[in-house]
Amino acid sequence: METLLGLKPYFYYKYIKKGIRGLRFLRIAILLFVGLSSVVNVKEGEYKVVRQFGDVIKIHEDPGLKFKIPLVQEVSSLSKKKRVYDVDQKxxxxxxxxxxxxDNYAIWxxxxxxxxISNARTTANAEARMGEFIFxxxxxxxxxxNFSDIISEESSRGELNEKITSRVNEFLSRDNxxxxxxxxxxxxxxxxEANENAVFNQMITDRNKEAQxxxxxxxxxxxxxxSExxxxxxxxxSTARANAEKIRAEGEQQAAQIYNDSFSQDQEFYQLYRTLESYKRTIDGETTIILPKDSPYAQLLLGYFE
Structure with missing residues (x-):
C-alpha cells in the first residue's frame, strides 16, 4: 500500500514525525525570540525610550526589566550622565x-x-540650540x-560664568x-591675529601711562x-625752645629770688660774695694787677693773710 506521495507507510510516518519535530523547534525559537524581544533592560544612569510607529509612548527612568511589544515597538537609550559640549569659537x-x-564649553x-525629544528631537539638536543661547x-x-577687564579680572570670571549659566537655563526652560x-x-x-599686536602695544602704552x-x-x-x-x-x-627759655627764665628768676632772700639776711656776706665774683671774672692765673690799699680786693687779700 502506498501513500499519496508514493511512499510506503513506514517512510511516510517517518517524514511526518520529522516535520512535527521541526515545527516544535520553530515554535520554541519563535517564543524565545518574542520573549527576548519583549524584554527591555533599563540600566542605571540611562533612560529607555519606547516608540511605536515613530511616536514616543513610554519612557522608562528606573533601572530594571521592562517589557514592550516585539516588532511593533522599538527602544532607544538616552544617557542621564553629564555631558561636555564644546561651543564653536565665535x-x-x-x-x-x-x-x-x-571659546566656551558647557556641562549639561x-x-x-x-x-x-518633543522639542529638540535629538541630543545633537539640543546641543546646537544650547550653543546658540550660550553665544x-x-x-x-x-x-x-572693556577688553582689559575681560583678560585681567580673573577673580570676577566665576561670577560671570554663573551669570551666563543662569541666563542659558532661563532660555532653555522657556522653550521647554x-x-x-x-x-x-x-x-x-x-x-x-590681524589686530593682536596692535592691541597689546596699545595695552602696554596705556599701562605705562597709568604707571607714570x-x-x-x-x-x-x-x-x-x-613738607608736613x-x-x-x-x-x-620752636615749642621746645620756647619752653626751654621759659624754664630757664623761671629758674634764673627763682635763683635771683633765693640770692636776694639770702643776701638780705647778711649784707656783709653779700658784699663778700660780690667781691669774690668780681675777682673771679677779672683775674686769671697769669694776671698782674696793682691795687690801692683801700681797694676791696686789697682789703680782702690783706684781711685774708692777716
Missing part, C-alpha cells in the same frame, strides 16, 4: 570696540527626556566690558527643551609728606 566685540575670539544633562548671552555680557546646564565656562579668550601717573602721584604725596614732617619738626623745635 568673535565678539567688547565695550571699547576690541574684537575677541571666545537631560532633565526631561520627553520634552527634549548670544556671552556676546551680550562681554559686550558690556528638557535639558539643564550645570556650568558654562570661558576656556579661552584670544585676539584675532601713579609714580607722579606718589612723588607728589612724598613731597607733601616730607618738616613743618611739624620745626613747630616741635
Amino acid at each position: 568673535e565678539i566685540t567688547t565695550l571699547d570696540k576690541k574684537r575677541m575670539i571666545i 544633562s537631560i532633565s526631561n527626556p520627553e520634552s527634549m 548670544s548671552i556671552v556676546r551680550t555680557e562681554l559686550g558690556k566690558m 527643551y528638557g535639558i539643564v546646564v550645570d556650568d558654562v565656562r570661558i576656556k579661552r579668550s584670544d585676539l584675532p 601717573k601713579y609714580l607722579s602721584e606718589g612723588e607728589a604725596e612724598k613731597i607733601r609728606d616730607i 614732617v618738616d613743618r611739624e619738626v620745626k613747630e616741635m623745635l
Whole structure:
C-alpha cells in the first residue's frame, strides 16, 4: 500500500514525525525570540525610550526589566550622565570696540527626556540650540566690558560664568527643551591675529601711562609728606625752645629770688660774695694787677693773710 506521495507507510510516518519535530523547534525559537524581544533592560544612569510607529509612548527612568511589544515597538537609550559640549569659537566685540575670539564649553544633562525629544528631537539638536543661547548671552555680557577687564579680572570670571549659566537655563526652560546646564565656562579668550599686536602695544602704552601717573602721584604725596614732617619738626623745635627759655627764665628768676632772700639776711656776706665774683671774672692765673690799699680786693687779700 502506498501513500499519496508514493511512499510506503513506514517512510511516510517517518517524514511526518520529522516535520512535527521541526515545527516544535520553530515554535520554541519563535517564543524565545518574542520573549527576548519583549524584554527591555533599563540600566542605571540611562533612560529607555519606547516608540511605536515613530511616536514616543513610554519612557522608562528606573533601572530594571521592562517589557514592550516585539516588532511593533522599538527602544532607544538616552544617557542621564553629564555631558561636555564644546561651543564653536565665535568673535565678539567688547565695550571699547576690541574684537575677541571666545571659546566656551558647557556641562549639561537631560532633565526631561520627553520634552527634549518633543522639542529638540535629538541630543545633537539640543546641543546646537544650547550653543546658540550660550553665544548670544556671552556676546551680550562681554559686550558690556572693556577688553582689559575681560583678560585681567580673573577673580570676577566665576561670577560671570554663573551669570551666563543662569541666563542659558532661563532660555532653555522657556522653550521647554528638557535639558539643564550645570556650568558654562570661558576656556579661552584670544585676539584675532590681524589686530593682536596692535592691541597689546596699545595695552602696554596705556599701562605705562597709568604707571607714570601713579609714580607722579606718589612723588607728589612724598613731597607733601616730607613738607608736613618738616613743618611739624620745626613747630616741635620752636615749642621746645620756647619752653626751654621759659624754664630757664623761671629758674634764673627763682635763683635771683633765693640770692636776694639770702643776701638780705647778711649784707656783709653779700658784699663778700660780690667781691669774690668780681675777682673771679677779672683775674686769671697769669694776671698782674696793682691795687690801692683801700681797694676791696686789697682789703680782702690783706684781711685774708692777716
